[in-house]
Amino acid sequence: MFNHLLSLLIWLPIVGAIPVLLAGSGRPNTARWIALVVAILTFVLSLYLLPMYNTADSAKQLVESHVWIASLGVHYSLAVDGISVALILLTTFVGILVIVGAWEVIQTNPHQYMAAMLVLEGLMIGVFCATDALLFYVFFEAMLIPMFILIGVWGGPRRVYATLKFFIYTFFGSIFMLVGLIYLYLKAGSFDLATLASLPLTMQEQTWLFFAFLIAFAVKVPMVPVHTWLPDAHVEAPTGGSVVLAAVMLKIGGYGFLRFSLPITPDASEAYAWVVIGLSLIAVVYIGYIALVQEDMKKLVAYSSVAHMGFVTLGIFIAFMLVRGAGNADAAKLGMQGAMVQMISHGFVSGAMFSCIGVLYDRLHTRQIKDYGGVINVMPWFGFFYVLFAMANSGMPGTSGFVGEFQVILASFQANPWIAFFAAFTLIISAAYTLYMVKRVLWGDITNPHVAEMKDINGREWLVLGAFAAGTLVLGIWPHPLVHLMDSSVTQLVTQLGNHKI
Amino acid sequence: MANLNDILILLPELYLVVAACLLLLLDAFMKPEQRPLLHWLSIAVLLVGVYLVVEGQPSQAVTAFNGMFVRDGVAEVLKVFALLSTVLVFVYAKPYLMDRKLFIGEFYTLTIFAVIGIMLLVSAGSLITVYLGLEQLTLSSYALVALNRDSRLSSEAAIKYFVLGALASGMLLYGMSMVYGATGTLDLAHLHMAATQTSMPNLLVFGLIFMIVGIAFKLGAAPFHMWIPDVYQGAPTAVTIFIGSAPKLAAFGMAYRLLANGLGDLAHHWQLMLACLAVLSLAIGNVVALVQTNLKRLLAYSTISHMGYLLLGLVNAGPEGYASALFYAISYALMSAAAFGVILALARAGFECEEIDDLKGLNQRSPWAAFLMMLVMFSLAGVPPMFGFFAKLLVFQAAIHAGFLWLALVGAVFAIIGLYYYLRVVKVMYFDKPVEGTEIHLQGDVSVRLVLSLNVLALLVLGLTWGPLFGWCQSVFVG
Numbered sequence: 001m002f003n004h005l006l007s008l009l010i011w012l013p014i015v016g017a018i019p020v021l022l023a024g025s026g027r028p029n030t031a032r033w034i035a036l037v038v039a040i041l042t043f044v045l046s047l048y049l050l051p052m053y054n055t056a057d058s059a060k061q062l063v064e065s066h067v068w069i070a071s072l073g074v075h076y077s078l079a080v081d082g083i084s085v086a087l088i089l090l091t092t093f094v095g096i097l098v099i100v101g102a103w104e105v106i107q108t109n110p111h112q113y114m115a116a117m118l119v120l121e122g123l124m125i126g127v128f129c130a131t132d133a134l135l136f137y138v139f140f141e142a143m144l145i146p147m148f149i150l151i152g153v154w155g156g157p158r159r160v161y162a163t164l165k166f167f168i169y170t171f172f173g174s175i176f177m178l179v180g181l182i183y184l185y186l187k188a189g190s191f192d193l194a195t196l197a198s199l200p201l202t203m204q205e206q207t208w209l210f211f212a213f214l215i216a217f218a219v220k221v222p223m224v225p226v227h228t229w230l231p232d233a234h235v236e237a238p239t240g241g242s243v244v245l246a247a248v249m250l251k252i253g254g255y256g257f258l259r260f261s262l263p264i265t266p267d268a269s270e271a272y273a274w275v276v277i278g279l280s281l282i283a284v285v286y287i288g289y290i291a292l293v294q295e296d297m298k299k300l301v302a303y304s305s306v307a308h309m310g311f312v313t314l315g316i317f318i319a320f321m322l323v324r325g326a327g328n329a330d331a332a333k334l335g336m337q338g339a340m341v342q343m344i345s346h347g348f349v350s351g352a353m354f355s356c357i358g359v360l361y362d363r364l365h366t367r368q369i370k371d372y373g374g375v376i377n378v379m380p381w382f383g384f385f386y387v388l389f390a391m392a393n394s395g396m397p398g399t400s401g402f403v404g405e406f407q408v409i410l411a412s413f414q415a416n417p418w419i420a421f422f423a424a425f426t427l428i429i430s431a432a433y434t435l436y437m438v439k440r441v442l443w444g445d446i447t448n449p450h451v452a453e454m455k456d457i458n459g460r461e462w463l464v465l466g467a468f469a470a471g472t473l474v475l476g477i478w479p480h481p482l483v484h485l486m487d488s489s490v491t492q493l494v495t496q497l498g499n500h501k502i
Numbered sequence: 503m504a505n506l507n508d509i510l511i512l513l514p515e516l517y518l519v520v521a522a523c524l525l526l527l528l529d530a531f532m533k534p535e536q537r538p539l540l541h542w543l544s545i546a547v548l549l550v551g552v553y554l555v556v557e558g559q560p561s562q563a564v565t566a567f568n569g570m571f572v573r574d575g576v577a578e579v580l581k582v583f584a585l586l587s588t589v590l591v592f593v594y595a596k597p598y599l600m601d602r603k604l605f606i607g608e609f610y611t612l613t614i615f616a617v618i619g620i621m622l623l624v625s626a627g628s629l630i631t632v633y634l635g636l637e638q639l640t641l642s643s644y645a646l647v648a649l650n651r652d653s654r655l656s657s658e659a660a661i662k663y664f665v666l667g668a669l670a671s672g673m674l675l676y677g678m679s680m681v682y683g684a685t686g687t688l689d690l691a692h693l694h695m696a697a698t699q700t701s702m703p704n705l706l707v708f709g710l711i712f713m714i715v716g717i718a719f720k721l722g723a724a725p726f727h728m729w730i731p732d733v734y735q736g737a738p739t740a741v742t743i744f745i746g747s748a749p750k751l752a753a754f755g756m757a758y759r760l761l762a763n764g765l766g767d768l769a770h771h772w773q774l775m776l777a778c779l780a781v782l783s784l785a786i787g788n789v790v791a792l793v794q795t796n797l798k799r800l801l802a803y804s805t806i807s808h809m810g811y812l813l814l815g816l817v818n819a820g821p822e823g824y825a826s827a828l829f830y831a832i833s834y835a836l837m838s839a840a841a842f843g844v845i846l847a848l849a850r851a852g853f854e855c856e857e858i859d860d861l862k863g864l865n866q867r868s869p870w871a872a873f874l875m876m877l878v879m880f881s882l883a884g885v886p887p888m889f890g891f892f893a894k895l896l897v898f899q900a901a902i903h904a905g906f907l908w909l910a911l912v913g914a915v916f917a918i919i920g921l922y923y924y925l926r927v928v929k930v931m932y933f934d935k936p937v938e939g940t941e942i943h944l945q946g947d948v949s950v951r952l953v954l955s956l957n958v959l960a961l962l963v964l965g966l967t968w969g970p971l972f973g974w975c976q977s978v979f980v981g
Contacts, residue, residue: 067969068969069968069969069972070969070973071969071972071973071976072969072972109865112865112869134895137886138886138887138891141885141886141891142885142886142887144885145880145885148925148928149928149932152928152929152932152933153865153932153933159933160929160933163929163933164922164925164929167921167925168918168921168922168925171885171917171918171921172918175914175917175918176911176914178895178898178914179898179902179907179910179911179914182895182898182899182902182910183902183907185899186899186902186903
């Protein structure tokens with residue numbers, strides 16, 4: 001069974017969705033329990049990755065490879081490295097929390113909601129395991145279908161607009177990647193990512209491919225200026241949808257850069273690193289200011305996600321300047337590592353923030369900041385968690401938000417102090433918009449009579465927020481296990497950056 | 503003179519002719535309440551036809567009647583899928599026809615005659631057989647479209663189809679006569695050799711252009727697509743489903759016989775013509791579909807765009823391209839049958855279920871029907887892991903390999919535009935509330951539901967395991 005652990009991780013939730021669907025709308029509780037059991041089983045299975053994955057070995061591990069389409073040489077091939085393991089664990093962890101989080105919140109067709117969540121979880125794990133470009137693409141695109149349904153069926157008033165925008169934006173990005181992949185296939189005769197990575201390409205080819213990949217992943221991350229689908233999708237999505245979107249789906253964009261842009265088009269990535277770095281800094285500074293003026297809590301956190309994901313792309317591409325420009329591999333590794341830690345950390349923090357907003361929304365059915373005020377008086381436990389996550393979001397030392405950002409800023413300082421200067425702006429801006437929101441929502445007097453009637457979080461909500469809080473704190477105080485897990489993979493990526501293809 | 507061997511090669515076609523005539527006779531002596539027997543018999547006739555096609559398939563391509571008729575791997579694949587998709591048509595059509603008092607023997611015999619036309623067309627070894635098969639197919643189709651003779655819309659569609667179809671046939675014949683004039687032969691194999699040695703290359707290309715017009719009309723590629731939306735909408739849905747599935751395979755077969763077998767050496771001429779047709783079809787099909795409110799019309803424009811993608815494969819003009827186009831035709835026939843199958847299964851007496859808004863809130867009324875339709879829509883849109891995605895992938899690959907990268911990019915852009923209207927159908931089914939006071943449920947007996955579910959799930963399963971099918975498509979073009 002453990003020879004096929006990765007396949008099992010992918011297919012267990014997807015197949016598990018079938019009994020959930022069959023449980024039907026007549027027995028919503030059966031459906032919920034089956035979904036929970038499947039999610040927990042998947043999480044437990046994913047924990048087996050930790051002992052089975054050898055952190056000292058930088059090669060891809062737990063390899064599974066079967067011929068899928070013989071005539072095209074396409075393989076169903078899966079493997080993981082440290083980065084994938086970390087992201088898979090994040091996915092399965094969040095997978096449980098969204099099921100628990102939606103327990104009584106979703107009342108219409110809960111079986112369909114749970115099934116869509118499970119399918120989505122399986123497909124996301126597939127994205128992190130696939131080592132065949134076509135297989136990756138299939139998971140990458142198939143993921144849109146359950147998310148489209150999740151936002152469209154259980155979302156807010158403008159859900160149709162938001163979900164169509166989400167689907168079409170992402171599809172737009174990825175179809176050019178598909179054309180690029182076909183081009184690569186015709187050149188290399190294989191969709192295998194390792195083969196593609198060693199394929200020599202001229203600068204012109206690399207440039208075209210780089211931009212094809214950039215469109216695909218920039219939409220997913222999302223980067224300025226193609227980020228506009230994210231606030232809409234987040235605002236309209238149900239809480240669980242927002243959590244998965246922010247915690248895991250955005251990471252797939254960053255992950256894509258690592259698996260496609262860096263190894264396949266290293267020279268073009270170096271030549272156009274300034275584009276990505278520039279856009280990342282715009283995301284950090286400008287989007288931060290936009291977050292400051294938001295009236296809607298979800299929109300605020302959505303913009304803050306764009307800003308924080310800016311650190312991920314910054315960390316990845318600053319490594320190019322460091323390795324190739326300054327020959328400083330240590331700093332490059334630091335930046336890359338920071339980007340990875342930031343991905344995981346943002347998974348916890350943004351997931352937690354959206355869960356918090358979900359808790360408030362379930363009580364008052366509004367996300368407008370002005371409708372709240374003085375919540376701490378009636379919901380002390382909630383206030384505790386909310387402040388904790390707000391601190392993590394503004395990057396306070398001791399929380400996970402600090403670690404990644406600090407590493408990226410340190411690395412970028414060694415590339416160019418000005419980049420570090422603008423990146424460090426986040427410490428001020430993110431603190432400003434997050435704390436300003438906390439001030440208006442939690443503190444002050446109760447002005448809205450409905451707020452006075454709000455009840456503190458129940459056991460189920462406590463569990464979800466507590467789990468997120470544990471993740472945030474553990475990662476913030478003791479990031480070593482995570483860093484160690486990804487260390488050999490990051491080192492290898494940084495070495496790869498130095499390989500010229502022309 | 504015809505000898506026994508020729509007869510044996512033609513056995514599936516001859517068998518179907520005899521069977522169709524017997525069915526016609528049987529129908530004449532049958533009481534109306536016995537008609538379901540005719541339905542099952544027709545399905546059995548087609549299935550036996552599949553058996554005869556596969557069983558009698560020679561290991562090498564053989565010809566009969568002095569090269570007029572070719573029985574090779576390409577013909578086999580096309581015939582098998584044409585027959586199978588017609589079986590699907592018969593299964594889905596029955597409840598619809600019964601509800602509308604159209605449950606008559608002519609539907610079955612005319613459809614089988616049309617299928618015989620398809621089989622002749624895809625096995626054509628000479629320009630005459632191409633024309634013969636084509637006319638056999640289209641004449642039966644004209645009558646089928648007018649099946650509901652009391653409906654004005656239906657009759658109008660039939661007349662429109664007939665007039666435009668006759669015009670296209672005329673164009674094709676004119677082109678054939680020019681080609682004959684330039685080369686002095688009607689036989690496609692001889693034509694292939696004569697095409698390079700002709701003393702009148704301009705005349706040959708002139709004829710080629712007219713033949714391409716005929717092919718484009720049959721495919722429904724823009725700018726020769728005018729008949730498609732009206733016929734799709736006007737014809738009874740039970741007939742639309744037929745016109746939308748098996749004849750697309752025939753159109754591919756016709757294009758392959760004429761362009762590849764006959765005028766393969768003129769590829770550098772027709773590649774660019776097909777590329778232009780492809781761009782126009784993609785543009786007109788996808789953009790006009792955006793504003794449709796009628797589901798059948800929407801699927802009609804979607805057909806036009808899909809024919810654009812099929813042409814992307816043909817543009818390659820090599821075995822790889824033909825294989826991908828054949829694969830695309832098969833996938834489209836299956837998807838189209840499934841899409842209209844869901845519409846047929848939801849329609850009932852007095853309710854056609856042809857407006858997109860009719861599907862409002864379908865997920866709350868009939869979750870299974872909504873789920874099936876959703877899968878079909880994502881497959882048509884080309885979203886992985888559905889079958890339709892891989893068909894698109896292969897034609898893109900064929901186009902890029904032939905140096906038509908720009909064409910693949912155009913195809914990609916229009917895939918994004920096209921995505922919107924497929925998503926709109928999903929949106930209506932899943933996100934909108936059902937209209938009060940309306941009912942919408944899956945109709946029909948167990949056989950309809952079972953076959954429909956299998957048909958749609960096949961789109962998902964084939965999306966995961968399309969290797970063998972594509973391998974088959976590839977093998978028939980090798981050597």
